[in-house]
Amino acid sequence: MSSKPEFLTAHRLPKSSVWKVKAELVDGTRLEGLPGSAGTLPRVRLSPDAFNALKALRNRGETIREVMERLIFEAAGKP
Template sequence: MSSKLEFVTALRLPKGSVWKVKSELVGGTRLEGLSDPTDTLPRVKLSPEAFEALKSLRHRGETIREVAERLIFKATGQTHG
């Protein structure tokens, strides 16, 4: 079973699009599309050693970015998607 959160929508979302939560509603969540993912998502530079360490901590199907996010959320005591 995948640990990634999934959702189903009746609308066709553009391939490669990035969304963020705009507001939480009683019946669900309102999402807002980000115009250009490369401009809106923060970039993090990793040393080769940190990259290798994160590779060893990956869950199946998880990207290095997702590993870093999961560890940051865990360290701050927040839940992650």
């Protein structure tokens, strides 16, 4: 099972599109599309030591970006 949140939709979403939650509703969540694709997400510069530390914390098949996201969400106390 994937550690990333997943959702099902009856609508076709564009490939590599990026979405954010606009509103939490009783019957679901309203999403808002962000301009650009997954390749244009903000870049973070890491020192070699930070990169190696994140590399050591990776789960199987996880990217460095996903490790950073997981650590940020854990620190914020969000699932």
